[in-house]
Amino acid sequence: MTDVRDEGRATAAVGGPEPSDKAPMREALIEAAFQLFLVHGFERTTVDDIVARAGVGRRSFFRYFPSKEDVVFPEHERCLAEMSAFLTTSTDGEPLDVVCDAARLVMRMYAANPEFSVQRYRLTREVPSLRGSELSVVHRYERTLAHYLRQRYAGDDAGALRAEVQAAAVVAAHNNGLRTWLRGGGQGDAAKAVDQSLIFVRQTWGGVGESAERSTAPAPAPEDDVIVLVAPRSAPIWRVVQKIEKTLGDG
Secondary structure, eight states: OOOOOOOOOOOOSTTOOOOOTTSOHHHHHHHHHHHHHHHHOTTTOOHHHHHHHHTOOHHHHHHHOSSTGGGGSTTHHHHHHHHHHHHHTOOSSOHHHHHHHHHHHHHHHHHTSHHHHHHHHHHHHHOHHHHHHHHHHHHHHHHHHHHHHHHHTTTOTTHHHHHHHHHHHHHHHHHHHHHHHHHTTTOSOHHHHHHHHHHHHHHHHTTTTOHHHHTTSOOOOTTSOOOOOOOOTTSOHHHHHHHHHHHHHHO
């Protein structure tokens, strides 16, 4: 899936400090919510609990977030908008390289606040409904990348298929690298982890469909595994991506 401002750091301490009076209301709500999620759990925390801790009314909460689930993913709408703007102005260069750069915007958003990102990652692993929300967001990033690639591959008989497959591969590889970093507690270089995964995609798909370049496209290193996935034709693309991510993660 930009340099995004810190959305507010949650604290793991029971009975931690109240959100800062100087924090903008949106950030104060995020901070209050995660403080409560870490202490009481997501399911047992209500919107009333969040607004009470933040010192605001329910109307203020719903002005910023349609639901309790949305407070867990506060910056994705902004990142999606930035990705779309980036792609709109990226009319030159190798299309696959462009979408890899677009995916790095998501990585930078997570890396801007490692503590918050790791807490959210752990929370989504524990709460099934949040995992569903996360998959929905991932699919929106994938659709955004695929739309750009379809435009760039217009006129290619296999352009639409190529766009869907490459977008799915970029998202799966990006997420594999990002989750490796998150499972490590947000330590180390997130960009390096993601770049290593995206290199595999570029080695695999770079120049595919362009006969002039196909013979010179870099081959995967001998030690790289080859993954063969069999899925029903009717399987939704997000399910295929999920299987790819799980396979990469298990490896």
